[in-house]
Amino acid sequence: MRKQFLFLFLALFVWNTNHAQTKSTRVGYIDMEYILENVPEYTEAKTQLELKAQKWKQEIDTKQNEINTLKEALKAEKALLTRELIEERETEIKFLETEMLEYQQKRFGANGDLIIQKAGLAKPVQDQVFTAVQDIAEAKKYDFVFDKSSSFTMLFAAKRFDISDQVLRVINRAEKRQELTKKQLAAEEAKESKEDAIDANPILAERQKALDAKKVARDKIIADRLLLQEQKKKEYEERRLQLQADREAKKSGTVSATTQKTTTDGAKEAVTKTVDPAIEEAKIANAEAKAKQAEDRANALEERKKVIEERKQALEEKRKKTLEDREAIKKAKEEQLKEKTNNN
CATH class of the missing domain: 1.20.5 (Single alpha-helices involved in coiled-coils or other helix-helix interfaces)
Known part of the structure; x- marks a missing residue:
């Protein structure tokens, strides 16, 4: 009895081993960076974050320029300052440098705002990707799904095993479904089933x-x-x-004249020109009249400028004469007052 049980156990073990060896293993992979770059919400938020980081960098550059200015000023005036003033300025510069380094670490450090906000930005999309990967793996019987952009070293990966586009479709489907009517939803489901059939085959x-x-x-x-x-x-x-x-x-x-002009390759091209003498004379007369009007207008402007300049000059001379007369009257009154005082 014991021998029969052992024989059955060994036979079952060998059958399971052979079955596991003959079963094909399905492997797929995704490119997380590619998926993130093709999700509109993520790219828009990333652009906003980059603008914010650029603003932080400009603030750091401004602080650094202020510190450099203070250093240059201290270097130029050091020979004229007392030891107390030199130490005071050096302390101020050191304080500003420490403040700038702390601000830089706060914004761009390992645990800075940029890293934290970038991680928070990617997390919702990553969660959607993980959910989509699980659904695809369960539906299409994948045994392993790797991330090409992770620290996992992938020396070679055939494109046919890349399911990144399938994951993107799943994410985009979920967003589209919220905005579709029943009729549109039915059409979208038919399209999705067709795409799934293509992916599977x-x-x-x-x-x-x-x-x-x-x-x-x-x-x-x-x-x-x-x-x-x-x-x-x-x-x-x-x-x-x-x-x-x-x-x-x-x-x-009117007269229609055809002239010939020779092109660079030796061919001749016919050019038709229509000439009307009356029209040409009218054009010339019109151009001359416009030129004369422009000349008369320019002369009138020059005359007006001369008149304005002469008026300004006359007013200036009149003002000067008035001031001179007032000054003379004032001096005369002062002299009369002085004579009266002397006589008294």
């Missing part, structure tokens, strides 16, 4: 990539065709306007 994934590449090529061909059509339409419109101008020129009796 490498052959479908490759086929989808090929379809996406063909779609991009097709869109480019369509865009090129539309651009060519626009160019042809523009050329046709220019040709139509030129023909219309030629007809108008013939009706009004």
